[in-house]
Amino acid sequence: MSALLQVEKIDTAYGASQVLFGIDLEIHSGQTATLLGRNGMGKTTTVRSILGLTPARAGSIRFRGNAINSWTADRIARLGIAVVPEGRQIFPNLSVKENLIAFACNRSNSPGPWTLERIYQLFPRLKERARNMGNELSGGEQQMLAIGRALMTNPHLLILDEATEGLAPLIREEIWTCLGQLRDLGQTTLVIDKYVQRLIELADQHTIIERGQVVWSGPSGTLRESPEIWQRYVGV
Numbered sequence: 001m002s003a004l005l006q007v008e009k010i011d012t013a014y015g016a017s018q019v020l021f022g023i024d025l026e027i028h029s030g031q032t033a034t035l036l037g038r039n040g041m042g043k044t045t046t047v048r049s050i051l052g053l054t055p056a057r058a059g060s061i062r063f064r065g066n067a068i069n070s071w072t073a074d075r076i077a078r079l080g081i082a083v084v085p086e087g088r089q090i091f092p093n094l095s096v097k098e099n100l101i102a103f104a105c106n107r108s109n110s111p112g113p114w115t116l117e118r119i120y121q122l123f124p125r126l127k128e129r130a131r132n133m134g135n136e137l138s139g140g141e142q143q144m145l146a147i148g149r150a151l152m153t154n155p156h157l158l159i160l161d162e163a164t165e166g167l168a169p170l171i172r173e174e175i176w177t178c179l180g181q182l183r184d185l186g187q188t189t190l191v192i193d194k195y196v197q198r199l200i201e202l203a204d205q206h207t208i209i210e211r212g213q214v215v216w217s218g219p220s221g222t223l224r225e226s227p228e229i230w231q232r233y234v235g236v
């Protein structure tokens, strides 16, 4: 079966400064995959290249069978990729409910699309806070809202970039629980984070990058049995 997302040998640079060197990444429908690596290794840049925000200079990116390398970010998003970016970027002056419906659409033509009620079931706290403004929420609630807003576009691929950064352990665990539920629902997800041991339980496939290059990729079982790999490259 062909991959939902196939990134092959991409090089990406900011001006004269090249930061990705031949990155490969493959995600199949229904998988939860991770992109791991220490700070500054190129994880966000890989995501930016997939999204068309910092286009790759070489290599190929295919999504749902389309070569999207030279597509605009807007066109790529419409093909069904939703991102929860670092820093969440929710609308501070809109209510929780308004944030959730701001971009709502059914990009994957899902027969059972996400609705406000389903998002509220996933994150009961958001229901309690439905009338609150974005800027009245805690960090964890903002993160839940950012995930809910991304899901309301019914994406083929959901990307979470450092979704638990700066959150208290209990709230982080709530986000992980939600990720497990999404996996059970068949949502394809790419997670960028550093909590390797937790991600080994939650995800199927992992790619580790260092200085803009893939240094290891493989399934959870192998990573679980080889702690020296993630201790060496992720080191937490």
Ligand SMILES: Nc1ncnc2c1ncn2[C@@H]1O[C@H](COP(=O)(O)OP(=O)(O)OP(=O)(O)O)[C@@H](O)[C@H]1O
Binding pocket: 014, 017, 019, 037, 038, 039, 040, 041, 042, 043, 044, 045, 046
């Ligand atoms: N806009 C930019 N202009 C120039 N260099 C950049 C820019 N954004 C990132 N970089 C550099 O590219 C490299 C990779 O950064 P990137 O943000 O992709 O790493 P990361 O693995 O996501 O790390 P982090 O978790 O810290 O965000 C770093 O050396 C960073 O300094």
